[in-house]
Amino acid sequence: MENQYFHSVILKEDRCIGCTNCLKACPTEAIRVRDGKARIIGERCIDCGECIRLCPNKAKSAVTDSLDIIKRFKYTIAIPSMVLYGQFAGNVGINEMLTAIKRIGFDEVYEAALGIDIISNVISRHILKKPDIRKPLINATCPAILRLIQVRFPELIPNIIDIETPMEITARLAKQEAVRKTGLPMEEIGVIFISPCTARMTSIRNPLGIERSYMDGVVSMKTIYGEILRNLNNGPTENLVRGTKDALLWPIIGGQSVSLGIENYLAVDGIHEVIKVLEEIEMEKLEDLEFFEGMACIGGCVGGPLTLENPFIARSRIRSLAKGLPGNQPTDEAVAHQIRMYEDGFIRLTEKIEPKEITRLDEDIAKSIKKMEMIKEMMKYLPGIDCGVCGAPTCRAFAEDIVKGENQKAICIVKTMENLKNKKNAGNGKEGQNVNQGRE
Numbered sequence: 001m002e003n004q005y006f007h008s009v010i011l012k013e014d015r016c017i018g019c020t021n022c023l024k025a026c027p028t029e030a031i032r033v034r035d036g037k038a039r040i041i042g043e044r045c046i047d048c049g050e051c052i053r054l055c056p057n058k059a060k061s062a063v064t065d066s067l068d069i070i071k072r073f074k075y076t077i078a079i080p081s082m083v084l085y086g087q088f089a090g091n092v093g094i095n096e097m098l099t100a101i102k103r104i105g106f107d108e109v110y111e112a113a114l115g116i117d118i119i120s121n122v123i124s125r126h127i128l129k130k131p132d133i134r135k136p137l138i139n140a141t142c143p144a145i146l147r148l149i150q151v152r153f154p155e156l157i158p159n160i161i162d163i164e165t166p167m168e169i170t171a172r173l174a175k176q177e178a179v180r181k182t183g184l185p186m187e188e189i190g191v192i193f194i195s196p197c198t199a200r201m202t203s204i205r206n207p208l209g210i211e212r213s214y215m216d217g218v219v220s221m222k223t224i225y226g227e228i229l230r231n232l233n234n235g236p237t238e239n240l241v242r243g244t245k246d247a248l249l250w251p252i253i254g255g256q257s258v259s260l261g262i263e264n265y266l267a268v269d270g271i272h273e274v275i276k277v278l279e280e281i282e283m284e285k286l287e288d289l290e291f292f293e294g295m296a297c298i299g300g301c302v303g304g305p306l307t308l309e310n311p312f313i314a315r316s317r318i319r320s321l322a323k324g325l326p327g328n329q330p331t332d333e334a335v336a337h338q339i340r341m342y343e344d345g346f347i348r349l350t351e352k353i354e355p356k357e358i359t360r361l362d363e364d365i366a367k368s369i370k371k372m373e374m375i376k377e378m379m380k381y382l383p384g385i386d387c388g389v390c391g392a393p394t395c396r397a398f399a400e401d402i403v404k405g406e407n408q409k410a411i412c413i414v415k416t417m418e419n420l421k422n423k424k425n426a427g428n429g430k431e432g433q434n435v436n437q438g439r440e
């Protein structure tokens with residue numbers, strides 16, 4: 001099953017020069033450089049897109065749908081991430097952008113804000129008040145962080161809020177409304193997300209926490225940008241804004257915590273910083289924390305790998321557009337309805353998120369312990385400088401690959417040089433312990 005797992009981040013091998021730039025940036029040690037080319041270990045990759053950002057040769061890219069996906073359905077609905085609002089210079093209004101999306105060929109456009117306002121109300125007025133919840137609550141709306149917790153911090157899975165993402169909720173509500181409006185069957189209605197994020201495509205093809213996604217495709221923000229630009233100011237503008245000021249700020253780091261009205265929160269952006277804080281939470285060093293908002297990209301979704309604009313400029317534009325919108329002030333009746341949707345399982349995660357143990361050395365516990373001992377032994381003789389020259393991101397990963405039989409040809413160049421030097425100095429060939437085990 002694992003082999004069939006879809007990954008949006010892929011390597012274009014012909015472009016890779018084996019420079020190892022991506023090797024150390026990968027937060028889950030999913031990259032190895034072997035025979036002069038990078039390789040992605042599928043079971044470790046969380047599709048965060050860090051390697052896309054860092055490759056100087058554009059050898060890593062993201063698989064998304066082309067705009068032709070519109071033709072596959074009788075009725076199509078676009079859901080743009082609100083990050084889109086930060087991509088256009090020159091005071092372009094939200095309604096102008098949404099109308100331009102419709103002109104491209106979509107029948108309807110829904111802001112993801114619809115789902116955000118619902119989530120925000122249910123978390124702040126219901127979930128946070130439950131006496132038995134495990135804190136800090138983690139709102140894993142960032143699909144890369146959700147996968148990161150699954151592979152590196154499985155003990156924190158119970159802290160994840162069991163509510164669907166805003167995109168999923170919006171997609172589901174939009175699809176149901178379209179069925180009512182058009183009379184078409186669900187499968188002839190396509191919901192397409194306009195995404196700043198590489199991990200979103202994976203979350204649609206391999207959903208976590210839900211049985212299946214209500215989204216039918218993902219178009220990269222980079223792909224659709226030119227088409228939107230061409231269709232701006234091309235006729236009358238429709239009034240399509242549905243979101244609130246609070247919802248608009250969700251894709252910006254800190255936006256979620258502020259809109260939830262939580263005082264004791266921690267909002268962290270950038271996957272490596274998120275890892276440091278999750279380690280602290282795992283070690284129970286942040287006991288008083290109520291809410292953790294972690295986003296893999298710098299600045300939040302505004303820094304996604306599929307965006308065009310500088311995240312700081314995009315953030316400033318979104319903030320200024322948000323000023324013109326009303327705040328999220330739902331009626332008690334609306335909130336009661338939304339809480340019922342959650343309690344009835346309509347917007348709640350229905351599938352268990354299982355840990356994905358990438359660190360397990362062997363299915364057999366006894367063999368796993370033996371392999372652990374072998375790694376410990378090897379670590380005594382490896383230089384421990386994590387230089388990456390061997391093609392593994394750390395000395396430990398190098399040892400693990402050998403012990404797991406995944407790279408029998410691996411050689412530690414540093415140790416080889418040291419051994420040669422020792423040999424030369426000793427003159428009589430009496431060398432020290434050799435970690436390369438006869439591979440030199």
Ligand code: SF4
Pocket residue numbers: 011015016017018019020021022023033037038054055056057058059060
């Ligand atoms: S950064 Fe990684 S993928 Fe890009 S050329 Fe270097 S080794 Fe290859």
Ligand code: SF4
Pocket residue numbers: 009025026027028029030031040044045046047048049050051052
């Ligand atoms: S997408 Fe992220 S997890 Fe996957 S190989 Fe690239 S850096 Fe590693």
